Each structure stands twice: as structure tokens, then as C-alpha cells.
Amino acid sequence: METTPAPALSGFSSLATIDLGAIRYNVAELRRRAGSADLMAVVKADAYGHGLVPAARAALAGGASWLGVAQLTEALELRRAGVTAPLLTWLYVPGADLGAALAADIDVAVTGLWTLREVEAAARECGLPARIHLKVDTGLARGGAWGAEWEELMPAVAALAAEHVVQVVGIFSHFAYADAPQHPTVRAQQERFEGAIAELTRVGITPQLRHLANSAATLTNPSAHYDLVRPGIAMYGHSPVPDLGSSADFGLREAMRLTARLAHVKDAPADQGVSYGHTYRTTAETTVGLVPMGYSDGVPRNASNVGPVSIGGERFTIAGRVCMDQFVVDLGRGTSARPGDEVVLFGVGADGEPTAQDWAAATDTISYELVTRVGARVARTWIGGEA
Known part of the structure; x- marks a missing residue:
């Protein structure tokens, strides 16, 4: 299958992009408050x-x-x-x-x-x-x-x-x-x-x-x-009180965007079990995509079947168990997704991307844990300031 390189991710299977401008902005807003x-x-x-x-x-x-x-x-x-x-x-x-x-x-x-x-x-x-x-x-x-x-x-x-x-x-x-x-x-x-x-x-x-x-x-x-x-957490753009207000409600911008690239895309038949233990089964003929990140990279294992991702601007949920190095997404029939396409795990809510808070809600934890657990294999890059 033809690959579609993503320039911002070239050479990396996973990447955490940290916007230092967002941190500056958030600190200025907190200082004002x-x-x-x-x-x-x-x-x-x-x-x-x-x-x-x-x-x-x-x-x-x-x-x-x-x-x-x-x-x-x-x-x-x-x-x-x-x-x-x-x-x-x-x-x-x-x-x-x-x-x-x-x-x-x-x-x-x-x-x-x-x-x-x-x-x-x-x-x-x-x-x-x-x-x-x-x-x-x-x-x-x-x-x-x-x-x-x-x-x-x-x-x-x-x-x-x-x-x-x-x-x-x-x-x-x-x-x-x-x-x-x-x-x-x-x-x-x-x-x-x-x-x-x-x-x-x-x-x-x-x-x-x-x-x-x-x-x-x-x-x-x-x-x-x-x-x-x-x-602490607010300066990185996450609400410490999501029950009382979102990041946007408090004028904060998420500073970390966690992404990967599809490593494989293939067709799967109906009623096919996916990943360890077959905790997810396809309901019809479909296409599945393999994301090369797992719990060794900071993706919680309890995000199995609930973790949200975005591919090509469309929301999906992890299909089956999160493994040490990878997880699977059911992309549905007729998808245009190809190996190399960007997968957004969490990013900027104002841009319509899943957020660390979305992951926290799905996995019964807090955004603090999601951003701090990103593993050493995930490449880092800094934008918007001195790195």
C-alpha cells in the first residue's frame, strides 16, 4: 500500500511536540489571575x-x-x-x-x-x-x-x-x-x-x-x-478542575501534542477478534490501522477499547487491548488512511483534537498522569521558543 509521509513526523514513529509559546501564554494568564x-x-x-x-x-x-x-x-x-x-x-x-x-x-x-x-x-x-x-x-x-x-x-x-x-x-x-x-x-x-x-x-x-x-x-x-x-498542570494548559471548567474556560492552551504515524493498514473480515484476548471484535468487513505506540510509551493499558484518537480529522477509538509497543484502530470501510498518516492521541482541544482530559475521562485518571507518563522512546520537539 502506498505510504503518505508526514513531514512533521518524518523519521519518527511517535512524537511529542511541545509549544513553548503556549506555556508562556498560560503563565501570563495565571500571573494575571x-x-x-x-x-x-x-x-x-x-x-x-x-x-x-x-x-x-x-x-x-x-x-x-x-x-x-x-x-x-x-x-x-x-x-x-x-x-x-x-x-x-x-x-x-x-x-x-x-x-x-x-x-x-x-x-x-x-x-x-x-x-x-x-x-x-x-x-x-x-x-x-x-x-x-x-x-x-x-x-x-x-x-x-x-x-x-x-x-x-x-x-x-x-x-x-x-x-x-x-x-x-x-x-x-x-x-x-x-x-x-x-x-x-x-x-x-x-x-x-x-x-x-x-x-x-x-x-x-x-x-x-x-x-x-x-x-x-x-x-x-x-x-x-x-x-x-x-x-503546575495549569501552566501546561490543562484544567485542574475539569468539573468546574475546561482549559478553554480558564483561558489556557494545551502545550503538548502527542502524535504517531500509522505503521500498517489492512482489511479485516467481519467478526474478527482484534489484539490480545480478542476483547474487540469487528462488526462488519472493515479496515484496521496499527499505531506504533503502547504502554511502554505511556499509552495506558486501561485505554483499551476506550482511548480516543484522531486520524485525518476524524475521531476513532482504540480497538482491543493496548500492547507494549502498539495498538489497533478500527478505521471502517472506505477509509483513505495510509501507512505514514498522522495519528493524534491528544493535542489542542480548540483545534478539535482529542485532549489529555478526554483521555483522563476515558481511563478514569487525571490529565497530569497522561502528560507525565509519555515514555522515553517518544521523540520530543519544541516549538515557539528557546528549546
């Missing part, structure tokens, strides 16, 4: 799969004044790439090279007594004051100090601050129900957060920055903006 608060662009997990360094630069160009990452290795990678913006890392284990963080002018989170002692040791060894952000657990029951540990942590921090071993730059926490802004825990966590700020004041600590709002709170809860907001 944040009012007087500054914005920390969260670029953890390889910028949610969009490329750590190019996405960070795009976010800064869009108006972010801070960058945030989970792990220290991510922060150090940004510094090695020449990114000099204020930068916070908040997730590490005992023995982490905090001295390297301090030497690279990276702010670190203090989430409990053991982290404070590790930060203190690094600061004394380096001879540099550690810039820290205290994390108080206000009800998520994940990272951060609460209860007796918080009570013990505050005077210990105050003593080290008086010695100029640490500089308390910020206090922060994280919502459990930010995607449900009317949930009673939201207000309760804000009250606990404000209480912790008052407690710090009483021991002589006045943080420069108070930050609590993630993407959902940035978009839906101005009372939680404080001095700094920390959007």
Missing part, C-alpha cells in the same frame, strides 16, 4: 513531561518569578543549564547533597526536625546560610510538620536564624481538596496555615513569602493566593 501575588512555575517531573529546561525558560518569559521542583537533581539540572531564577526544591531524603544546593543558590524546604538538622549541617560545613521554606502540614497528611513536631521545630529554626545559619524565606503548605474549592477542608487548611504564620511571628520569624495555592487554588480561590502561587 494571581493579582498581586508572584508566581512560582512548578517544573517538577521534567516539567510534567514537557522538558525541564525549555519549559522553565518559557515560564520565566511568561512572567514567573520563581521555579519549583520536587527533587534536588532537578534543581541542580536547572542551575547547570544556566537558569539563575529563584528556585525551590522540597523533596529529599537523608544524605542528600544539600551542600550542592546551597552552593548553587537553591532554596530548600524544611519539612521537619530531621530536615532542619541536615540543612544546618550543610550550612555549617559550607559556611553559607541556608535559604529555607518551612512546610507546615495543614491537613494533607503528607509532607511537612504538624502537632508536636511543629511546636518543636519553630524555636529550633528561630535559634538557627538568630545565628544566621538559616534564612527563613518562606512558609508553605499544600491543599488536599483544592480541586473542590467549596470543600470544608479548604477553609480549614487556610485557617491552620494562617495560624502557623502567627505562631512563627510569636517566636520572632517573619517569612518573606507565604505560599499555598496550587493550580486549582490559583484559578478558583483568590483568598489563598497570599504572596506567591504555585501552579
Whole structure:
């Protein structure tokens, strides 16, 4: 069968195209919504799969004044790439090279007594004051100090601050129900957060920055903006609260377009089982197309028989089980599809393409997972800015 090359995909069986202009645009929109608060662009997990360094630069160009990452290795990678913006890392284990963080002018989170002692040791060894952000657990029951540990942590921090071993730059926490802004825990966590700020004041600590709002709170809860907001998924163009509004409703543009090329197209008879276990059977004579992406590339296995794709502007659904390297689409009779044609897994909703949120709804997950799980075999390209 004659092939139809797709120039943008030439040489690649699958491709993630990241629009840095969309990231800049989204950050500018989030910065506008944040009012007087500054914005920390969260670029953890390889910028949610969009490329750590190019996405960070795009976010800064869009108006972010801070960058945030989970792990220290991510922060150090940004510094090695020449990114000099204020930068916070908040997730590490005992023995982490905090001295390297301090030497690279990276702010670190203090989430409990053991982290404070590790930060203190690094600061004394380096001879540099550690810039820290205290994390108080206000009800998520994940990272951060609460209860007796918080009570013990505050005077210990105050003593080290008086010695100029640490500089308390910020206090922060994280919502459990930010995607449900009317949930009673939201207000309760804000009250606990404000209480912790008052407690710090009483021991002589006045943080420069108070930050609590993630993407959902940035978009839906101005009372939680404080001095700094920390959007993640929204800066990549996805709604963190799809029940309340789509990306378009919030003025956001999807930044990642995930595509593949048909590897094979062939006729199939009626009542033919397709893929492993024959969980899909053709209902009439038809044509099937083979897409060379599978769960090793980030296509969820539970997208079997439900994952949406677009070929030639027409919507289809995965036929049968998603395999490690491939899946099948029932193209119907009379299709003009040929090997090499572009298959859009998810892209820009405003252009009529399936979106990561469409995939999330089909597979009972969230858009965050879909964009971050795109595998290493998928080629990446960046458009609309410095890559």
C-alpha cells in the first residue's frame, strides 16, 4: 500500500511536540489571575513531561518569578543549564547533597526536625546560610510538620536564624481538596496555615513569602493566593478542575501534542477478534490501522477499547487491548488512511483534537498522569521558543 509521509513526523514513529509559546501564554494568564501575588512555575517531573529546561525558560518569559521542583537533581539540572531564577526544591531524603544546593543558590524546604538538622549541617560545613521554606502540614497528611513536631521545630529554626545559619524565606503548605474549592477542608487548611504564620511571628520569624495555592487554588480561590502561587498542570494548559471548567474556560492552551504515524493498514473480515484476548471484535468487513505506540510509551493499558484518537480529522477509538509497543484502530470501510498518516492521541482541544482530559475521562485518571507518563522512546520537539 502506498505510504503518505508526514513531514512533521518524518523519521519518527511517535512524537511529542511541545509549544513553548503556549506555556508562556498560560503563565501570563495565571500571573494575571494571581493579582498581586508572584508566581512560582512548578517544573517538577521534567516539567510534567514537557522538558525541564525549555519549559522553565518559557515560564520565566511568561512572567514567573520563581521555579519549583520536587527533587534536588532537578534543581541542580536547572542551575547547570544556566537558569539563575529563584528556585525551590522540597523533596529529599537523608544524605542528600544539600551542600550542592546551597552552593548553587537553591532554596530548600524544611519539612521537619530531621530536615532542619541536615540543612544546618550543610550550612555549617559550607559556611553559607541556608535559604529555607518551612512546610507546615495543614491537613494533607503528607509532607511537612504538624502537632508536636511543629511546636518543636519553630524555636529550633528561630535559634538557627538568630545565628544566621538559616534564612527563613518562606512558609508553605499544600491543599488536599483544592480541586473542590467549596470543600470544608479548604477553609480549614487556610485557617491552620494562617495560624502557623502567627505562631512563627510569636517566636520572632517573619517569612518573606507565604505560599499555598496550587493550580486549582490559583484559578478558583483568590483568598489563598497570599504572596506567591504555585501552579503546575495549569501552566501546561490543562484544567485542574475539569468539573468546574475546561482549559478553554480558564483561558489556557494545551502545550503538548502527542502524535504517531500509522505503521500498517489492512482489511479485516467481519467478526474478527482484534489484539490480545480478542476483547474487540469487528462488526462488519472493515479496515484496521496499527499505531506504533503502547504502554511502554505511556499509552495506558486501561485505554483499551476506550482511548480516543484522531486520524485525518476524524475521531476513532482504540480497538482491543493496548500492547507494549502498539495498538489497533478500527478505521471502517472506505477509509483513505495510509501507512505514514498522522495519528493524534491528544493535542489542542480548540483545534478539535482529542485532549489529555478526554483521555483522563476515558481511563478514569487525571490529565497530569497522561502528560507525565509519555515514555522515553517518544521523540520530543519544541516549538515557539528557546528549546
